[in-house]
Amino acid sequence: MADETTWPMLAVDTWTPTRETLHMWTQIVGKIKMALAAPINHWWHVTLLVDARGLTTGGIPVGARTLEIAFDFVDYALVARTSDGGSVSFPLPGHSVAEFYARVFEALRELGIDVVIHPTPNEVEVAIPFAEDTIHDTYLPEHAGAFWRQLIQADRVLARFRSGFVGKASPVHFFRGSMDLAVTRFSGRTAPTHPGGAPNCPPSVMREAYSHELSSAGFWPGGGGEGAFYSYAYPAPDGYAEADLPEGASFSAEYGEFLLPYEAVRTSSDPDGTVLAFFDATYDAAARLGEWPAGLTTGSSRERSGR
Structure with a gap:
């Protein structure tokens, strides 16, 4: 049997509130990447990558700079940073989707980045606009x-x-x-x-x-x-x-x-x-x-x- 610290047990029905909130958060960040990155076939430019602390957009060109937005699951934070030394972060716990949406775009404005996304999630049966979603608000x-x-x-x-x-x-x-x-x-x-x-x-x-x-x-x-x-x-x-x-x-x-x-x-x-x-x-x-x-x-x- 595998070591549970390596292959952890996580029953689907025990983490539904966090999963649904995190799903909407990743949609927001993924849509920012889609809006800024050069298109690649099969939508490969809109995805996130697993890294040593969570999930990341990887580098996104923004003019002459590079932007990265990362979910840090070690320190429970969302981090946005740029290649010219800019960095803004905020804690993940305690935010609804609407609050997260506002905080992410506030962080981008602090970094001097202006971006517009389609403000509604995809591939879900009930698509609540991000700015109105106060239902999904759990992050454990x-x-x-x-x-x-x-x-x-x-x-x-x-x-x-x-x-x-x-x-x-x-x-x-x-x-x-x-x-x-x-x-x-x-x-x-x-x-x-x-x-x-x-x-x-x-x-x-x-x-x-x-x-x-x-x-x-x-x-x-x-x-x-x-x-x-x-x-x-x-x-x-x-x-x-x-x-x-x-x-x-x-x-x-x-x-x-x-x-x-x-x-x-x-x-x-x-x-x-x-x-x-x-x-x-x-x-x-x-x-x-x-x-x-x-x-x-x-x-x-x-x-x-x-x-």
Whole structure:
């Protein structure tokens, strides 16, 4: 069984208030990045990255300067800093979404940065404008910190999985719309037009995200009692749902993807190997059944990790 300080237990239903608040906060910060950063295919320019203290935008060019906005889950703070030495921070606990929204833009004004975003969240059924959202106002550091430690492990394993693919692949990055950490591999071929369907999200967003054939893997704080690792293909080839899977994994007709419960990984004698076997098996199903070009991988993830 894995060390709980490394692979922490965090039941989904115990941290819903913090998760929903944090989701809206990351949407605000992600929209600031989207407004300022140069566009990259499949919306790769709007994502956040896992770092040694939490989640960060990474460097965002603002004129001749660089801006970074970071969630510090060690000191429970939101930090905005610029390459010319500017820095503004405020504590995360004690703020509703509306208050957080106001504080972030106040911090940007102090740094001399003017930016306008679409002030409503995406990919949620009930989209309360940020400036009016006083419902989501919970931040428990122990819950956010445990989620971040889950992301650290997922980020590390996803990076190992990504390393063996020589075709086009995304970075390992955090999508603020769906609140998941993902890495995506591409066959190199265009895909059928995506029908859209995500709540409060224009079809054009999904069409750009799924413009080319892909196999995506990641970690999501849903889909199981403690969250789940997932894998899906677009378009899903015939027979994909019947693929052979490692023990504990299954295909979810509800979500249209394969799921491996986080708790199955946390309680495994080899957590890394369990996740990598799942990612390898589901990618193999997508590539084999979808007749992807040969030679895109350099052996199994477990072989590359020395397992």
